[in-house]
Amino acid sequence: MxxxxxxxxxxxxxxxxxxxxxxxxxxxxxxxxxxxxxxxxxxxxxxxxxxxxxxxxxxxxxxxxxxxxxxxxxxxxxxxxxxxxxxxxxxxxxxxxxxxxxxxxxxxxxxxxxxxxxxxxxxxxxxxxxxxxxxxxxKTHAPEWIQQRYLPSIVSGETLPTMCLTEPQAGSDVGLLRCRAELQDDGSYRLSGSKLFISGGEHDLTEDILHLVLARLPGAPTGSRGVSLFLVPKRLDGGLSNAVRCDGIEHKMGIKGSATCSLVFDGAQGWLIGEANRGLAAMFVMMNSARLHVGLQGLGHAESASQNASAYALERKQMRAPARPVGVEAEVADPIHFHPAMRRVLLELRAYAEGMRAVGYWAAHLLDQSEQAEDLPTRQRALQLAELLTPVIKAFFTEQGFRLASNALQVFGGYGYVSEFAIEQTLRDSRIAMIYEGSNEIQANDLLLRKVLGDEGRAFGQLLAVMREEAELACNDTRFGAELVQLCDKLETVQLEIGDLAVTEREYPYRAAGDFLRLCGVALLGFSWARAARVSRLLPDSDPLRANKLETARFFFAYLLPEADQRLAAIRAARAPLPFLI
CATH class of the missing domain: 1.10.540.10 (Acyl-CoA dehydrogenase/oxidase, N-terminal domain)
Known part of the structure; x- marks a missing residue:
C-alpha cells in the first residue's frame, strides 16, 4: 500500500x-x-x-x-x-x-x-x-595512519561506523559519562564502560563496525572539558574480535528495523582521535553532519506523507464538495481532495516539504562552498551561515516531519490508524528524530544562546542580509517581497529585544529559545517561497511547475506565514517568569 x-x-x-x-x-x-x-x-x-x-x-x-x-x-x-x-x-x-x-x-x-x-x-x-x-x-582529526587504514573502508562501504556517546546517566550532558580509557605501552588505549542507544552498534550488514567512542582519561578534568574521542573497531587486524560486545537491543516505538544497541567495552583496544580531553571538538564534526542528515529525515517524512496522502485523497470519495475545479462535473460523492479541509492539509504538506527541501539543500550547498570556494571570505561566510542554519534544520524540520505525518494520517481517516495503510508507521518513525542527535530543546538553546547572542548577531545579520537581498529582487516580480521585508524587520527587532533583556534576565533567552527557533524556521520558509515564486516565473508557461510554485507560494504567504506573528507573541510572552513545579 x-x-x-x-x-x-x-x-x-x-x-x-x-x-x-x-x-x-x-x-x-x-x-x-x-x-x-x-x-x-x-x-x-x-x-x-x-x-x-x-x-x-x-x-x-x-x-x-x-x-x-x-x-x-x-x-x-x-x-x-x-x-x-x-x-x-x-x-x-x-x-x-x-x-x-x-x-x-x-x-x-x-x-x-x-x-x-x-x-x-x-x-x-x-x-x-x-x-x-x-x-x-x-579525515579532520585522526592521525595519518588511521586515515589510511580506515577511511578507504568507510568510503567503500566495507565497514560502517557508529557514534557512541550516550550512557544511562549521561544523555544531553555528556560531561557525566563514566566510560574510561587507559594508555597502553604501544600507544593504544583500553576502553572500559557501557554505552546505550547506539544505532547500528551491532548488525549483519558488514563484518567490521567502527565505533567512535567518547571516554575519560585518568586524571581528566571533570565535565565535558575532560572528554576524549577514540576509535574502537569491532575487529582488530588479523580478524581478531575486539573486547566490545552487544548485550541487547531496544524494543522501540518506531524505526524497528534499525538495531538500537547497548554496548559493553571490556578493555577494548582503541586509538585516540584528536587531542586528549578535546573529544567533543572532534565529535562535533560528526554531529554537525549528523544533525543536517536528521533534519533531512524530517523532510523525507513530510515528502513521503505528502505523496501517500495525496494519492489516497484522489481515490477516496466522500460526500459532495462545496466547489470543484472548472470543468469537473458534480458527482454523488467527490474525491476528498476537492474538500476544503483536505485541500488545506495537502497544500500545507506540499508547501512545507518543498520549502524545507530548498532550505535543507541550501545548507548542504553552503557546506560545499565553505570547503571548495576559491576565496577565503566566501568560504568563511558560507560556513558561518551553514552553522547557523544547522540547528534550525535539525529541530524545525523534524518537528514538522512529525506534525505533518500526523496531519497526513488524518487524511486517511480511520484507515490511517491501522497498519495496513502504513501512514501510522511514518508517524511512529518520525518521532525519534526530535530526540536524538541533540534534542530539539538543545538545538533551540544552541541557536539563540550560542549562534545568535553568543555571536553578537554577526551570522544572524548575514542571514538577514541574504533574505533582504531576495526580498528586493522579489519586489520586482511578485508581491511576496514586501512581506519578506516586513518579516526581516520583525526578526531584527525581536533579536535586539531578546539581547537587551538577556542582560538583566538570564533565564529569559532559555524560555524564548523554542519559539525563536520556530520563528526562524517559518521565516526561512518565507524566504524559500519568495525565491521559488520569483525564479519559477522564468520557467516556460507550458511547464506545470511554474503554476504549481506560484500557487503554493500564494498559499504559504496567506495561510502559513501568519504563524510568524504567533511566534513573535510567544517570544514576548516568555518575558513572564515560569513558576517552578513543586
Whole structure:
C-alpha cells in the first residue's frame, strides 16, 4: 500500500533555479567537471534505488524488526541484500574525497540522496546515515595512519561506523559519562564502560563496525572539558574480535528495523582521535553532519506523507464538495481532495516539504562552498551561515516531519490508524528524530544562546542580509517581497529585544529559545517561497511547475506565514517568569 517516488523534478528545480548550483560548481575547481545533466543522472539512479529496493522493505522491516541472540543482531529480511546493492552502486563514496576512493561529488548531491533514503526507509538508512559524518571526523582529526587504514573502508562501504556517546546517566550532558580509557605501552588505549542507544552498534550488514567512542582519561578534568574521542573497531587486524560486545537491543516505538544497541567495552583496544580531553571538538564534526542528515529525515517524512496522502485523497470519495475545479462535473460523492479541509492539509504538506527541501539543500550547498570556494571570505561566510542554519534544520524540520505525518494520517481517516495503510508507521518513525542527535530543546538553546547572542548577531545579520537581498529582487516580480521585508524587520527587532533583556534576565533567552527557533524556521520558509515564486516565473508557461510554485507560494504567504506573528507573541510572552513545579 505504501509508495514512494523521488520528487526528481522538484529536486532539479532547487538545484538549477533556486540554488543555481551548476553555475556555482563551475567556480569550484573540485566540481568544475560536474554539470546539471550528470547531477540529474545521479538523482535518477538514487531515486530508482530508493523506490525499487528500499521502499518495498519499509513495512516488512517494521513488522519483522531486528532479532538479538547470543550477542548477534540479525536485521530484517532483505536489509543485508539492500546494503550490498547500495555498496555496489557506489553510494557510500558519493561525497568523499577521491584520495580515499570517493567520487568527490558535492554534499548537495549527498543531501538529496539522504532525503530519498530516509523518505523510502528510515530504519534501513539509520545504518548508513552516520557514515559521512564519521568520515569527516576522521579525515579532520585522526592521525595519518588511521586515515589510511580506515577511511578507504568507510568510503567503500566495507565497514560502517557508529557514534557512541550516550550512557544511562549521561544523555544531553555528556560531561557525566563514566566510560574510561587507559594508555597502553604501544600507544593504544583500553576502553572500559557501557554505552546505550547506539544505532547500528551491532548488525549483519558488514563484518567490521567502527565505533567512535567518547571516554575519560585518568586524571581528566571533570565535565565535558575532560572528554576524549577514540576509535574502537569491532575487529582488530588479523580478524581478531575486539573486547566490545552487544548485550541487547531496544524494543522501540518506531524505526524497528534499525538495531538500537547497548554496548559493553571490556578493555577494548582503541586509538585516540584528536587531542586528549578535546573529544567533543572532534565529535562535533560528526554531529554537525549528523544533525543536517536528521533534519533531512524530517523532510523525507513530510515528502513521503505528502505523496501517500495525496494519492489516497484522489481515490477516496466522500460526500459532495462545496466547489470543484472548472470543468469537473458534480458527482454523488467527490474525491476528498476537492474538500476544503483536505485541500488545506495537502497544500500545507506540499508547501512545507518543498520549502524545507530548498532550505535543507541550501545548507548542504553552503557546506560545499565553505570547503571548495576559491576565496577565503566566501568560504568563511558560507560556513558561518551553514552553522547557523544547522540547528534550525535539525529541530524545525523534524518537528514538522512529525506534525505533518500526523496531519497526513488524518487524511486517511480511520484507515490511517491501522497498519495496513502504513501512514501510522511514518508517524511512529518520525518521532525519534526530535530526540536524538541533540534534542530539539538543545538545538533551540544552541541557536539563540550560542549562534545568535553568543555571536553578537554577526551570522544572524548575514542571514538577514541574504533574505533582504531576495526580498528586493522579489519586489520586482511578485508581491511576496514586501512581506519578506516586513518579516526581516520583525526578526531584527525581536533579536535586539531578546539581547537587551538577556542582560538583566538570564533565564529569559532559555524560555524564548523554542519559539525563536520556530520563528526562524517559518521565516526561512518565507524566504524559500519568495525565491521559488520569483525564479519559477522564468520557467516556460507550458511547464506545470511554474503554476504549481506560484500557487503554493500564494498559499504559504496567506495561510502559513501568519504563524510568524504567533511566534513573535510567544517570544514576548516568555518575558513572564515560569513558576517552578513543586
Amino acid at each position: 505504501w509508495q514512494y517516488q523521488a520528487p526528481l523534478r522538484d529536486m532539479q528545480f532547487v538545484f538549477e533555479q533556486w540554488l543555481q548550483a551548476p553555475e556555482a560548481w563551475q567556480q569550484m575547481p573540485a566540481f568544475e567537471a560536474l554539470d546539471l545533466p550528470l547531477a540529474c543522472q545521479v538523482l535518477e539512479e538514487a531515486g530508482r534505488f530508493s523506490a525499487q529496493v528500499l521502499a518495498p522493505l519499509n513495512s516488512s522491516g517494521d513488522r519483522q524488526g531486528c532479532r538479538f541472540e547470543s550477542g548477534q543482531v540479525t536485521t530484517p529480511d532483505g536489509f543485508a541484500q539492500a546494503y550490498q546493492a547500495y555498496v555496489d552502486g557506489g553510494w557510500p563514496a558519493l561525497a568523499c574525497a577521491e584520495t580515499f576512493g570517493g567520487q568527490g561529488l558535492p554534499q548537495l548531491l549527498d543531501a538529496a540522496l539522504q532525503e530519498m533514503l530516509y523518505a523510502s526507509n528510515h530504519a534501513w538508512a539509520m545504518y548508513t546515515g552516520i557514515a559521512h559524518g564519521a568520515y569527516l571526523c576522521l
